Amino acid sequence: MTSLxxxxxxxxxxxxxxxxxALRAAIAARETGADVLVVSKTRVGFGxxxxxxxxxxxxxxxxxxxxTYQVHVKDTLAGGCFLNDERMVERVxxxxxxxxPFMEKCGVRFATKDGRMVVDRVPGHTYRRHVRGENxxxxxxxxxxxxxxxxxxxxxxxxxFVTTLIPQGDRLAAAAGITEEGAFYSIxxxxxxxxxxxxxxxxxxxxxxxxxxxxxxxxxxxLGVPLKDMEFVQFYPTASGKAGARLLLYEVLIFRAGARLxxxxxxxxxxxxxxxxxxxxxxxxxxxxxxxxxxxxxxxEGGVIMDLGGIPGEWTATLSSILPAGWSPAVKEIVISPxxxxxxxxxxxxxxxxxxxAGLFAAGEVCAGVHGANRLAGNAxxxxxxxxxxxxxxxxxxxxxxxxPQVPEREIRAERxxxxxxxxxxxxxxxxxxxxxxxxxxxxxxIIRSATGLGEALAHxxxxxxxxxxxxxxxxxxxxxxxxxDNMLRVSKMxxxxxxxxxxxxxxxxxxxxxxxxxxxWRKNILIRRADGDNMTLxxxxxxH
Numbered sequence: 001m002t003s004l005x006x007x008x009x010x011x012x013x014x015x016x017x018x019x020x021x022a023l024r025a026a027i028a029a030r031e032t033g034a035d036v037l038v039v040s041k042t043r044v045g046f047g048x049x050x051x052x053x054x055x056x057x058x059x060x061x062x063x064x065x066x067x068t069y070q071v072h073v074k075d076t077l078a079g080g081c082f083l084n085d086e087r088m089v090e091r092v093x094x095x096x097x098x099x100x101p102f103m104e105k106c107g108v109r110f111a112t113k114d115g116r117m118v119v120d121r122v123p124g125h126t127y128r129r130h131v132r133g134e135n136x137x138x139x140x141x142x143x144x145x146x147x148x149x150x151x152x153x154x155x156x157x158x159x160x161f162v163t164t165l166i167p168q169g170d171r172l173a174a175a176a177g178i179t180e181e182g183a184f185y186s187i188x189x190x191x192x193x194x195x196x197x198x199x200x201x202x203x204x205x206x207x208x209x210x211x212x213x214x215x216x217x218x219x220x221x222x223l224g225v226p227l228k229d230m231e232f233v234q235f236y237p238t239a240s241g242k243a244g245a246r247l248l249l250y251e252v253l254i255f256r257a258g259a260r261l262x263x264x265x266x267x268x269x270x271x272x273x274x275x276x277x278x279x280x281x282x283x284x285x286x287x288x289x290x291x292x293x294x295x296x297x298x299x300x301e302g303g304v305i306m307d308l309g310g311i312p313g314e315w316t317a318t319l320s321s322i323l324p325a326g327w328s329p330a331v332k333e334i335v336i337s338p339x340x341x342x343x344x345x346x347x348x349x350x351x352x353x354x355x356x357x358a359g360l361f362a363a364g365e366v367c368a369g370v371h372g373a374n375r376l377a378g379n380a381x382x383x384x385x386x387x388x389x390x391x392x393x394x395x396x397x398x399x400x401x402x403x404x405p406q407v408p409e410r411e412i413r414a415e416r417x418x419x420x421x422x423x424x425x426x427x428x429x430x431x432x433x434x435x436x437x438x439x440x441x442x443x444x445x446x447i448i449r450s451a452t453g454l455g456e457a458l459a460h461x462x463x464x465x466x467x468x469x470x471x472x473x474x475x476x477x478x479x480x481x482x483x484x485x486d487n488m489l490r491v492s493k494m495x496x497x498x499x500x501x502x503x504x505x506x507x508x509x510x511x512x513x514x515x516x517x518x519x520x521x522w523r524k525n526i527l528i529r530r531a532d533g534d535n536m537t538l539x540x541x542x543x544x545h
Contacts, residue, residue: 002423004184004416004476008407011037011155012399014175014187015392016162016216017195019048020138021364021384023145024102025193026154028392034399036392037155037187039177041196041211044156045146048209049197049365050384054249055133055140056120057385058378059096063119063128069093071126076379079124079282080344080372081507081517083229083525085544087351088369092379092386099385100131107144109134122251123281124376136321141381160185161480163419165192165219166411171358172223173405176415178483182476184416188407190399191359193391194220195384198343198365199491200233203446204438205244206340207236213484214491216366220347221490221530225355228525228541229345229368230491231498234375234508235447236341237286238306240324244339248306249322251377255281257315260307261290261336263298284374284508287338291447294337303337338447342380344371344508345498348527353391359398363391368525369544373507422479427470430481437464437488445496450513454500461493494536498526501538 013029015022018040030036038044045051060072072093077084103110111118111132121128133140150156162177175187196216200208217227238250238261253259254270261269273289275281290304298304309332311319316329323334346368353361364384371379437460444457468486473479504518505511524540531537 002182002420004178004182004420006416007183007185009037009157009185010188010404011035012190013037013392013395014039014189014192015195016175016192017048017197017364017366018042018044018046019195019197019364019384020050020141020145020381021388022193022195023142023149024385024388025195025361025363025392025395027145027149027152028389029193029396029399030149030152030154032393032396032400034396035155036396037157038149039157039160039162039175039187041159041161041215042209043158045142047211049212050381051138051142052209053138053381054136054247055138055381056130056136056378057099057381058125058129058376059100059131059382060093060127060129061097062117062131063121067127067129069096072096072129075125076370076376077372079374079376081374082372082523083506083543084372085351085369087544088387091351091390092370092383095386096382098389099382102385102389103141106148108141111136122377123255125378130378157185161483162215162219163483164415165223165360166408166415167223167357168405168408171405172360174407174412176412178419178476178480180477180480184419186407186412188404190402190404191361191395193395194347194360194362194366195364195388195391196366198346200340200343202438202441202488202492202495203233203340204442205337207239207245207247208340213488215487216362217346217494218487218490220355220362221528223357223360224530225357225360226348227346227368227494227528228348229372230494230528231502231509231526232344232373232507233340233495234283234342234344235287235338237283237290237338238336239339240334240336244337246324247339247341248334248336250281250286252318252322253306253308257311257318259311262305262307263293264300265298269293269304282374283341283377284510287447288510290338295448301335303335306334306336308332308334342375344368344373344375352394353387354394359402361391361395363387373509419479422473422482424471424473427472429478430468430471430473430485433464433468433471434481434485434488437461437485437492441492441495445492445499447510449499449509449511451500451511454496458493458496458500461489461496465489490534494528497536497538498528501526501540
């Protein structure tokens with residue numbers, strides 16, 4: 001049997017993840033005086049969704065004197081079809097004004113015009129309230145924030161795949177994980193923050209960073225922490241590239257610049273689907289309209305046409321910054337299609353970022369609550385920085401009043417033995433099964449769903465669960481792929497089960513066999529809890545207000 005080389009560490013606050021929510025939590029925890037260790041599956045600050053984002057977020061009150069945090073709350077609740085946790089929404093909107101001073105403290109530079117910060121309006125928001133980084137890239141934010149975290153003494157541990165959190169009594173005590181080099185880490189801590197992102201990469205077409213496939217959700221589920229809203233997955237309507245990896249900002253191109261969408265017959269898709277009011281052109285409606293055209297055989301090369309011909313010439317510089325590299329003004333048409341972008345579902349927390357497990361906090365896309373059934377543009381980065389601060393501060397304060405627990409050596413040893421047992425020189429590489437899973441999720445549990453398709457997806461998932469037990473894993477990299485597959489299968493099952501359970505269409509969840517939103521009976525959230533073994537129980541509960 002292959003042996004993993006053990007390493008043991010301790011800290012006050014363990015932050016799992018390497019993106020914006022993780023770094024914001026780490027900084028907040030460090031500012032309470034805690035010794036903070038950030039452990040990331042990739043390099044901290046890189047290889048995450050914040051880094052590849054467009055660096056834009058909402059701050060109510062900046063663009064119009066009539067705008068208030070209460071208006072932002074109303075917009076967010078309406079966008080989420082009233083399944084949002086209202087207390088969390090209020091927390092995020094009320095504390096939005098704290099984000100810009102934090103960014104300035106870290107050295108972030110903002111987009112400006114004539115010496116003033118640029119403030120834009122996007123669909124779903126009543127007023128102009130969106131600011132952005134200087135170059136409209138996530139590195140505008142992540143690089144200075146990481147440097148600030150490093151400067152104040154936050155510790156980083158790169159490229160460690162955390163596989164489990166281990167409780168001792170009624171609280172958490174340790175984490176365990178593996179590296180590509182064959183190291184096994186055990187980490188004792190006083191409190192922890194989950195900030196591992198969403199699970200969009202369970203789908204074949206997505207624009208997420210590698211590794212965003214439900215690791216944190218799976219860790220929480222194994223602990224018995226409930227999850228909710230797992231059926232709500234947001235598909236960004238306009239992306240380019242074979243796998244939909246490059247977003248083309250329809251909020252800019254259509255809403256502000258005047259681009260048109262056409263099917264193979266040249267029909268205007270927005271007019272055809274009654275989407276002529278650009279202020280109501282939310283991502284779920286537009287993605288569904290485009291996918292319906294494609295499924296009716298009216299697509300072009302697997303997508304539809306974005307017609308840039310009517311955009312005025314003064315937009316050329318802006319277009320060059322947001323269209324694919326190599327674009328020239330001579331190119332008037334681009335093939336676009338929807339892609340998986342964001343997950344509204346995840347770990348249940350309260351407005352203090354606390355989970356059901358004592359000592360475990362969570363922030364960012366790993367959580368549910370703020371966005372409900374559909375996320376408005378600009379609310380993701382706002383959430384991670386507001387709730388990241390809340391999670392980190394509370395984790396740091398808890399660590400102050402909690403003794404460092406004794407690391408449960410027996411459970412640590414059992415996890416190491418489990419990981420070593422996954423090594424095998426027979427069978428198929430897990431990568432093949434991951435691809436098969438992603439394909440069936442896109443085809444059967446994607447933008448347009450039905451009971452039949454979801455049932456077929458679940459049957460395929462169960463088949464892959466059996467096959468996954470025979471994966472070839474001759475080295476630590478292949479073992480990590482097997483772990484990826486296990487997490488993806490578990491989260492995919494949650495998505496399909498919740499989507500089957502919700503017999504209506506709402507927000508980003510659309511059932512062709514149940515096309516109407518059903519109120520009041522389905523103005524509820526679906527909770528998923530762990531039962532015996534890895535079984536799941538689902539329950540519809542009233543939305544928190």
